Amino acid sequence: MHKSAKTGISVLLATTVLASPFVVVPKAAYALTVEDISADDTSADEETEYTIEFEIDKELKSGDEISVKFPSDYTVDKKLKTSDVYLEDDDGDEIEIDDVSVSGNVVTIELDEKVSKGTLLTLTIDNITNPEDKGTYTIGVKTSKETTYKNEKITIGKSSSSGSSSSSKFDVVQSSKSAEADISLTLGKFNLSSKGKLKKGKYIYVDFPTKDMLPKSISKSDVKVNGTKAEYVSILDSDSIRIEIPSGADGDSYIKLEFSSSAGIKNPSEADDEYTFEIEYDSKKYTSEDMEVTGTAKSSFDVALSDRAAGARSSYSFDIDLSTKLYSNTDITIEFPSADMVPPVVSGYSVTVNGDQVNTVSTSNGKVSFRTPSGFKSTDSLTVKFAYDAYLTNPKTAGTYSLTAKVDNKTYRSKSFEISGTSAPVAVDNTAATIGLTRATASTPTGVQIAIKGLGAPITRSQGFFEIVLPAGFKVPAYIPATSVTVNGTAANYVGVRGQNLIIVPSQDIPAQTAVTVNVLEAGGVVNPATTGVYSIGVYTSEEKGLLFARPATIVALNGVSFKANVASFTKSGKATAMTAAPYIVNGNTLMPASFFRDGLGMSVTWTATTAKVVSGSTVMQFKVGSNVATINGQNVTLPTAVQVKSNIPTLPLRTITDRTGYKIIFVNGNYTVYK
Numbered sequence: 001m002h003k004s005a006k007t008g009i010s011v012l013l014a015t016t017v018l019a020s021p022f023v024v025v026p027k028a029a030y031a032l033t034v035e036d037i038s039a040d041d042t043s044a045d046e047e048t049e050y051t052i053e054f055e056i057d058k059e060l061k062s063g064d065e066i067s068v069k070f071p072s073d074y075t076v077d078k079k080l081k082t083s084d085v086y087l088e089d090d091d092g093d094e095i096e097i098d099d100v101s102v103s104g105n106v107v108t109i110e111l112d113e114k115v116s117k118g119t120l121l122t123l124t125i126d127n128i129t130n131p132e133d134k135g136t137y138t139i140g141v142k143t144s145k146e147t148t149y150k151n152e153k154i155t156i157g158k159s160s161s162s163g164s165s166s167s168s169k170f171d172v173v174q175s176s177k178s179a180e181a182d183i184s185l186t187l188g189k190f191n192l193s194s195k196g197k198l199k200k201g202k203y204i205y206v207d208f209p210t211k212d213m214l215p216k217s218i219s220k221s222d223v224k225v226n227g228t229k230a231e232y233v234s235i236l237d238s239d240s241i242r243i244e245i246p247s248g249a250d251g252d253s254y255i256k257l258e259f260s261s262s263a264g265i266k267n268p269s270e271a272d273d274e275y276t277f278e279i280e281y282d283s284k285k286y287t288s289e290d291m292e293v294t295g296t297a298k299s300s301f302d303v304a305l306s307d308r309a310a311g312a313r314s315s316y317s318f319d320i321d322l323s324t325k326l327y328s329n330t331d332i333t334i335e336f337p338s339a340d341m342v343p344p345v346v347s348g349y350s351v352t353v354n355g356d357q358v359n360t361v362s363t364s365n366g367k368v369s370f371r372t373p374s375g376f377k378s379t380d381s382l383t384v385k386f387a388y389d390a391y392l393t394n395p396k397t398a399g400t401y402s403l404t405a406k407v408d409n410k411t412y413r414s415k416s417f418e419i420s421g422t423s424a425p426v427a428v429d430n431t432a433a434t435i436g437l438t439r440a441t442a443s444t445p446t447g448v449q450i451a452i453k454g455l456g457a458p459i460t461r462s463q464g465f466f467e468i469v470l471p472a473g474f475k476v477p478a479y480i481p482a483t484s485v486t487v488n489g490t491a492a493n494y495v496g497v498r499g500q501n502l503i504i505v506p507s508q509d510i511p512a513q514t515a516v517t518v519n520v521l522e523a524g525g526v527v528n529p530a531t532t533g534v535y536s537i538g539v540y541t542s543e544e545k546g547l548l549f550a551r552p553a554t555i556v557a558l559n560g561v562s563f564k565a566n567v568a569s570f571t572k573s574g575k576a577t578a579m580t581a582a583p584y585i586v587n588g589n590t591l592m593p594a595s596f597f598r599d600g601l602g603m604s605v606t607w608t609a610t611t612a613k614v615v616s617g618s619t620v621m622q623f624k625v626g627s628n629v630a631t632i633n634g635q636n637v638t639l640p641t642a643v644q645v646k647s648n649i650p651t652l653p654l655r656t657i658t659d660r661t662g663y664k665i666i667f668v669n670g671n672y673t674v675y676k
Contacts, residue, residue: 016396032056035120036203037139037152046133050139052123052152058145060115062098062637063472066123069140069149070105073131076103080544081538082469084127085109090120092217092234098500101536105129109470117669122234127474127546130156143499161652172277172291175261180212180269180413181294184240187277189226189256193284200250201231202282204243206257209275209291212402212413214581215264222263225249226256255286257280267293269300273282301404303417306388310421311396311543313460317385320412325572328376329359330408331369334384336392337401341544343391343463344503350390354383377511382407391463395418426512435537436668438522441560441674444574445532448520449669457543459510462493466518473529473555474646474675484524488517495524515578528555554666561600562674565590570600581647583654583672590672591651601663601674604663605649612643612650616661626649632660 025669034054052068060066064068066087070076077084080100087095087109098112107125115121120490123141131137134157140149170190175183180306187206192198204225208214214235223230228248236242243257257279259265268275270293277288296626301321332353336342346368348361354377358370370557374596382675384405386392395401398421430453438447448468459465470476478497487506496503500522510516520526529535538550561569568582576599579594598605604615612623628642637656644651658665658674666673 012150013642032141032143032146032150034141034150034152035201037141037154038361039128039130039154040481042130042154042156044130044134047127047129049124049126050128052125052139052141053124054118054141054142054150055118057117058143059117060111060143060145062111062113063146064111065108066121066143067106067108067141067149068123069142070107070128070490071131071132071137071139072105073137074105075129076105077127077546077547080107080127081092081540081547084125084546087111087290088122088234089115090122090232095121096499099469099536099538100355102574110470133157133342134439134633167263169289169674170255170279170289172288173286174267174291176267177292177294179267179271179293180300181267181268182264185259185263187255187279187288188252190286191254192281193286193624196282196284198226198245198249198255198281199251200245200247202245204245204255204257205239205280205413206243207278207280208239208241210268210270211583212269214238214241218259218263222260224258226252226254226437227258246477247459255281265508269415271295289463290406290434300413300415301405302614302627303414305417308394308418308420310394310398310419311457312394312412313388314392314394315386315388315390316392316403318403318405318414319381320382320384321409322382322407322412323410324408325378325380326372326376326407327378328372328374328381330372330376331406332358332372332384333367333369334386334407335404335406336366336368340393341393342366342368344465344505345392345462345494346386350382350387352385352387354379354381369457377422381413391460395484395499426456428456428513430549433539433551435539435553436666437528437553438564438671439562439571440554440556440666440671440673441530441558441562441571441573442528442532443556443558444562444571445522446526446539447522447524448518448526449573449671450516450518451669452516452518452539452548454515455510455512455541455544457541458510459506459514459541459543461507461509462505464505464510464542465494466504466506467540467542468504468518468520470500470502470541471530471535472500473535473539474531475527476502477525480520480526481526484521485519486517486519496643531555532557545666556666556673556675560673562671562673563596563600564672570596574602578617580649581651584646584651586644589645591644592643592654593649593651595647595649597652597657601661603661605660607650608647609648610650610661612652614652614657616657619660621657623650623652630656 018345021668026460032054036053038051039048082097082218089493093448096112097109099110101108136155137443140151142149170188173186173338187327212443218233220230220233224231226249228246231244234242262626273292279286301318304317305314343362346361356373361370402416405412432452433453436449455550482492482495485495492504532555536550539548561572567583568579583592594607597603608614610625614621628639629639653667
C-alpha cells in the first residue's frame, strides 16, 4: 500500500483502500465535505497511517481545530505529536499545526495559520492501529465550525492481495533507457478488471520502482489520464504518487497514464531489466511489464559509514565524480534522509572537502550546507567527510536510504546504503514527572521548570535534544541565550527556537533511565498568555518516538500573587514586594508572615509578638504563637502545624487561611501562585 506524504521528519501517510462515500448531506448542515479516507494498510490489527481528504466551506483561523474520530475498536497512540500529523492544501503546501492532542479515540489538531474556505485539505495521521475484527468501520471528521462529525466508511481486513488484479501486465514506454536520464513515460493502456470504470474525483495511485525516480512535485499539466490533463497530482512519498481523475476520463473502462519530459521523472540510477510499476485504482492493483535501465549514472556515489546500526552515531564519507570543475567558495549542500539525523549545530572542524576544512556550515531540516575554503584547488573529483564528531546519527529505523549532494547548483545522488538493526527505548515511568511555571499570572515573564523522572533512550551531549512545546498564547522570543537554560544544573550547549517550541541541546551526556531537570530561567524571555485558563505543555526528546509527557499549566489573572519558599518577596501585577520574613515549610505545611495576607492578599491583619488576627469579609481568624489551635468565627480549629515566629512576626499556615477565604493555590516545583 502507499506510504506517507511526509518530508524529512517521520510524519504521515497516504494511500488508498476501499472507502465508499457516506450519505450526502446538504451543505447547510456541514462546513466540510469528506472526499476520501484511506489507510496505508487495511489489515486487521495492523498499526498504519491514515489519510483523510476533505473540503471546508468555511474559513478556519489560527487556533481553530480539526478533529478525527476513530471507532472504539481502533487503537490510537495517546502520545501522538505534531511530527506524526501532516496537513496540506490542494496546492501541496504544508499547513502549520500548533498542537496535537488525543482524547479517547479522537485526534484533535490545532491550526497555527488561516485556511481559506473552499480549500481541499489532506490530513495524514500516523500510529493508528486497525481493529482486530474484519469489517466496515465509520470514521468521522469535523472542524471548530461543526457540532457533529461528517462520516466516511472504510473496510478493514481486506488485504492488498484480495483486490483482483488484471491477468495481463501493462506496457511501459520510456523515452530513454539510460540510468538516471530525464524521461517521458507512458504506462498502459490497460482495461480495468470487473467491468470497473473511472470516476471523476477519485484517485489513481502509482508506485514507482525506486525512490530516486520522482521529483519533489509534479505539475498536473505534465500528466494525462486517458489523454486528458489530470485534475491534480500529489507526491505521497519518495516512490509513489496520487492522480485525481479528470472529468475527461470519467466513465472510461481503461487507464493510460502519460508523463511529459518536463514532469521531472528520471530513470533509476542503477542498471536492471526487471523494474516494474504498480497502479492501483478502486482497491485493485495492476502490475507493469518489466522496464529496462542500462548503464550506471555517473552522478551516483557510494556512502561509507563507521557504524550502520539504526540510531547509532556515525561518520559519513563519500567520493563524487563531478560533471564540472569545483573551485573555492563554492556552495555545497548535503541532504540526509531525515531531519533527525542532523544535530542543530555542525562544527566546520568536523566537515572536510578533499581534506580541507569547509567554511560557513549551517543546518536546516536534514540538510548541511557549507562552502569550499579559499585557496581550494580546482578539481572535478570531490571527497566529502563528516567526522564522528559531527554528531550525525543514522535513521532510527532499519532500511535502505540514500543521500543527495547539491554542488554548485548541480544535483548528485548516492547509491543506496543499508541501515540495520533497531533502536528500542527502555520503558520508563513519567507519571510523576512535573512541569511548572515560576509565575502563573497572565502576561508575565516566566520560567519553565521540567522534572523528568527518566529517559527511555540516552541523549548524547551537543547532539541529542529536548523539545519543549509551549501552546499558542505563550510568547516565545526568537532567540534564547544558552546561559538562560540549564539541564541538570549545567548551562545548555545550545537553545533553538522553532515557532512555539524550544530545542534544548544539553552539554553533557545523559544516560537512559536518568532523571533530568530542565530549567528555562525567566531571563530567557518567555511570557505567559494574556488569557487566563489551563494550557498544556509537552515534552519530547530527539531519541524517543512520541510525546514523553504533557502537563497542564494554569494561567491566572494578573492580580494573582507569586512567591517562592525561602525567598522574602512576592510578585503581584508585575511588581516585586519585600516580605518581613521568607515563607518556609514545616512538616509539609507552608508558613507565611502575617504581613503577607495584608500586603499581598488585601486582608485586614493585625499582630503582636504572640498573636495575630486576620479578617477577610465576614471571616475572622485568630491565631496564637506556639499553638496549633486557631479560633475561626468563634469555633476552635486544629491547625496542621503550630503558629511560629520568624523575624519578630508571627508566621501562619497558608492553606488554612486560603481555604477559608476563597483563594486557590498553584504549587509546582517550589513556585507558588495564590489567586481568586
